[in-house]
Amino acid sequence: MAGIGLDDMIVERDEFLQFAWYIRDISGIILDDSKLYIVENRFDSLCRELGCRSIRDLYLKARSDPNRTVERKIIDLITTHETFFFRDENSFKMLSRFATVWYFGRKGCRAGSHIPLINIWCAGCSTGQEIYSAAMALRETLYSAPLSAVRILGTDISDECIAKASYGRYTQFEVERGLSPERLERCFTRDGDEWRIRDEIRSMVTFKRLNLMNDFSFLTEFDAIFCRNVAIYFSPEDRKSLFERMAAHMNRDSVMILGLTETMHGVTNQLFRMESDLGVYYRRAY
Numbered sequence: 001m002a003g004i005g006l007d008d009m010i011v012e013r014d015e016f017l018q019f020a021w022y023i024r025d026i027s028g029i030i031l032d033d034s035k036l037y038i039v040e041n042r043f044d045s046l047c048r049e050l051g052c053r054s055i056r057d058l059y060l061k062a063r064s065d066p067n068r069t070v071e072r073k074i075i076d077l078i079t080t081h082e083t084f085f086f087r088d089e090n091s092f093k094m095l096s097r098f099a100t101v102w103y104f105g106r107k108g109c110r111a112g113s114h115i116p117l118i119n120i121w122c123a124g125c126s127t128g129q130e131i132y133s134a135a136m137a138l139r140e141t142l143y144s145a146p147l148s149a150v151r152i153l154g155t156d157i158s159d160e161c162i163a164k165a166s167y168g169r170y171t172q173f174e175v176e177r178g179l180s181p182e183r184l185e186r187c188f189t190r191d192g193d194e195w196r197i198r199d200e201i202r203s204m205v206t207f208k209r210l211n212l213m214n215d216f217s218f219l220t221e222f223d224a225i226f227c228r229n230v231a232i233y234f235s236p237e238d239r240k241s242l243f244e245r246m247a248a249h250m251n252r253d254s255v256m257i258l259g260l261t262e263t264m265h266g267v268t269n270q271l272f273r274m275e276s277d278l279g280v281y282y283r284r285a286y
Contacts, residue, residue, distance in 0.1 A: 227258060
């Protein structure tokens with residue numbers, strides 16, 4: 001049977017298919033034949049680290065690990081971490097516009113309440129640039145509002161991403177991708193050779209490791225859900241399930257914002273498309 005070279009290892013096709021099903025099971029990510037190079041490029045070093053002589057060995061080690069440490073290492077390697085600050089900036093301008101309406105519409109009726117006036121969820125937040133972009137945009141828009149008025153939850157399946165996002169520390173290269181000099185000076189402080197998000201912005205956000213394939217019914221209701229460039233790696237069935245479960249966490253005024261190339265067309269009838277001058281968003285159908 002034909003195999004794929006992985007340095008001095010050969011990945012047989014039946015091994016790859018077994019591993020691909022395992023990846024889908026733990027993450028929702030689909031690996032078809034065109035993604036063989038991902039296995040070739042990303043898992044050789046982990047196999048060496050764990051003393052595995054094949055992808056099948058790695059699969060068996062992950063399945064037999066009661067602490068799921070190996071599984072989490074695999075997830076860190078298979079997930080895409082490409083992101084930068086204010087990616088598709090109109091999405092954040094659109095969020096700010098909605099937030100102004102939500103905040104001033106609720107300011108009186110929730111006076112004295114401990115409930116945040118605005119709740120936002122960034123699903124698949126990666127290393128934090130998206131969630132901090134949302135926090136910065138809302139702080140600029142609602143500059144007179146107390147910090148407690150806005151709560152933003154960032155979730156990701158990767159331990160490595162959640163750790164970096166929670167720390168809020170970025171290299172010079174990372175802050176130069178999407179941040180203006182004014183925002184950098186206003187929202188970050190120098191920390192050696194890197195930059196750290198200011199406590200004022202950091203206090204608006206919380207992070208949680210979450211596998212979107214698993215149950216998340218324990219989450220609250222959100223005014224905005226960012227789920228950008230996450231479900232593109234899912235099967236049609238898993239994509240439908242994800243968006244319908246997310247819709248259950250939206251109210252009549254809530255919006256969902258996807259990536260620029262994504263669409264809900266043909267996925268589910270529980271969310272309907274809306275357009276503004278700043279872009280496309282979705283609302284829950286009632």
